[in-house]
Amino acid sequence: MNIKKAYFLTSCVKSSQFPAFSYPEFAFFGRSNVGKSSLLNMILGQKGLVKTGARPGVTQTINFFIVNDNRSFADLPGIGYAKLPLSVKKKFMPMIKEYITSRDNLKLAFVLIDARRTPGDYEHDLLNLLIENKIPIAITLTKCDKLSKNELAKSIADISNTLEIDKKSIFITSTKTNTGKKELLSLIDEFSR
Numbered sequence: 001m002n003i004k005k006a007y008f009l010t011s012c013v014k015s016s017q018f019p020a021f022s023y024p025e026f027a028f029f030g031r032s033n034v035g036k037s038s039l040l041n042m043i044l045g046q047k048g049l050v051k052t053g054a055r056p057g058v059t060q061t062i063n064f065f066i067v068n069d070n071r072s073f074a075d076l077p078g079i080g081y082a083k084l085p086l087s088v089k090k091k092f093m094p095m096i097k098e099y100i101t102s103r104d105n106l107k108l109a110f111v112l113i114d115a116r117r118t119p120g121d122y123e124h125d126l127l128n129l130l131i132e133n134k135i136p137i138a139i140t141l142t143k144c145d146k147l148s149k150n151e152l153a154k155s156i157a158d159i160s161n162t163l164e165i166d167k168k169s170i171f172i173t174s175t176k177t178n179t180g181k182k183e184l185l186s187l188i189d190e191f192s193r
């Protein structure tokens with residue numbers, strides 16, 4: 001697909017506020033600083049639409065975007081920033097759970113993982129929640145430009161083993177080199193049907 005038009009719609013903290021349309025929806029999950037805003041801007045083809053390098057933990061809402069007037073993207077709050085107070089961190093998982101369990105039009109979850117990092121509790125909990133709710137998952141490795149080819153192959157193998165996820169469900173991206181944009185857009189097409 002080509003993205004011709006994309007705009008921010010609304011920010012929500014609970015399901016009663018979620019927009020009530022039925023466009024196929026694509027959700028983006030990941031820890032703070034994983035590169036989620038940069039990736040969304042790359043996919044949407046608009047540099048400033050999602051604020052990058054925002055103070056970690058500032059985005060504590062679920063942000064909805066309308067794409068081509070026929071699909072929606074949901075940007076879920078980044079979790080796992082060590083400096084964030086535990087009370088704030090604890091708020092996120094129930095919000096994420098409420099989103100996953102209530103969003104009938106959710107077609108696919110992009111779970112972003114920094115290609116240089118080992119997945120931890122956050123990723124395990126999130127994947128379990130998605131699997132329980134039968135939401136298809138695309139593991140999206142970010143900042144792949146920071147690794148050599150060999151390092152990247154090792155990282156994919158490690159992440160596939162740790163998360164028990166097929167390598168075919170792991171996608172390589174870099175917003176520095178525009179890597180992965182075409183593949184993610186094709187996935188969105190495939191799962192919009």
Ligand code: GDP
Nearest residue numbers: 032033034035036037038052053143174175176
């Ligand atoms: P967010 O907190 O997950 O939304 O992350 P941001 O998109 O704000 O990115 C966090 C930091 O990682 C910023 O300094 C970005 O410039 C950097 N970054 C994001 N994507 C990439 C990438 O693909 N390659 C490299 N080298 N840096 C990236």
